[in-house]
Amino acid sequence: GDSVTQMEGPVTLSEEAFLTINCTYTATGYPSLFWYVQYPGEGLQLLLKATKADDKGSNKGFEATYRKETTSFHLEKGSVQVSDSAVYFCALGPYPAGGTSYGKLTFGQGTILTVHP
Amino acid sequence: DAMVIQNPRYQVTQFGKPVTLSCSQTLNHNVMYWYQQKSSQAPKLLFHYYDKDFNNEADTPDNFQSRRPNTSFCFLDIRSPGLGDAAMYLCATSRGTSGDQETQYFGPGTRLLVL
Numbered sequence: 001g002d003s004v005t006q007m008e009g010p011v012t013l014s015e016e017a018f019l020t021i022n023c024t025y026t027a028t029g030y031p032s033l034f035w036y037v038q039y040p041g042e043g044l045q046l047l048l049k050a051t052k053a054d055d056k057g058s059n060k061g062f063e064a065t066y067r068k069e070t071t072s073f074h075l076e077k078g079s080v081q082v083s084d085s086a087v088y089f090c091a092l093g094p095y096p097a098g099g100t101s102y103g104k105l106t107f108g109q110g111t112i113l114t115v116h117p
Numbered sequence: 118d119a120m121v122i123q124n125p126r127y128q129v130t131q132f133g134k135p136v137t138l139s140c141s142q143t144l145n146h147n148v149m150y151w152y153q154q155k156s157s158q159a160p161k162l163l164f165h166y167y168d169k170d171f172n173n174e175a176d177t178p179d180n181f182q183s184r185r186p187n188t189s190f191c192f193l194d195i196r197s198p199g200l201g202d203a204a205m206y207l208c209a210t211s212r213g214t215s216g217d218q219e220t221q222y223f224g225p226g227t228r229l230l231v232l
């Protein structure tokens with residue numbers, strides 16, 4: 001079945017450091033890929049997405065590229081801020097209409113990021 | 118702003134006492150989802166509605182039910198909460214389930230405590 005594997009956390013960085021959170025996936029087709037962020041006590045917010053191979057999603061300085069050859073969707077940011085401290089979830093999206101994963105997001109286990117001043 | 122609203126944000130119930138969680142949306146999306154998220158874990162899909170069509174995940178316990186009386190509202194009913202049902206419950210919506218319509222937008226969640 002479909003699955004998503006994220007690098008284990010927690011990840012602790014100093015402000016302005018470079019961030020990479022690894023995400024790899026297993027899927028039988030070509031689903032969309034997402035990064036969601038969850039701040040303490042809050043729901044999930046969509047950070048970025050990519051819908052096909054070689055697409056790059058970007059938002060708020062974060063980037064991730066859909067790599068079909070390595071089945072990866074690593075999240076990067078060049079200079080993190082204290083306000084980026086949160087849990088980051090990589091997710092594999094539903095397949096095109098008619099697929100068996102109708103409507104379902106498969107999440108990775110989440111990576112806790114803490115940024116110190 | 119269009120959004121997904123969940124009420125209440127915190128809910129305390131007693132073991133075995135039925136409880137209902139509420140979700141509403143102003144996005145006019147066709148699909149509404151309920152996820153359960155236990156502490157330090159990924160969200161787990163319980164079920165979703167595409168319009169009035171209900172889709173239950175195979176491993177969702179019978180104790181969990183859902184209602185969608187109209188496009189805007191969706192309810193999660195837990196008939197007899199156990200201690201293991203204490204979790205954050207997340208509601209999400211999407212326009213559809215494929216292509217550009219598949220992106221899911223989440224509400225802030227309701228944290229359920231079972232005493």
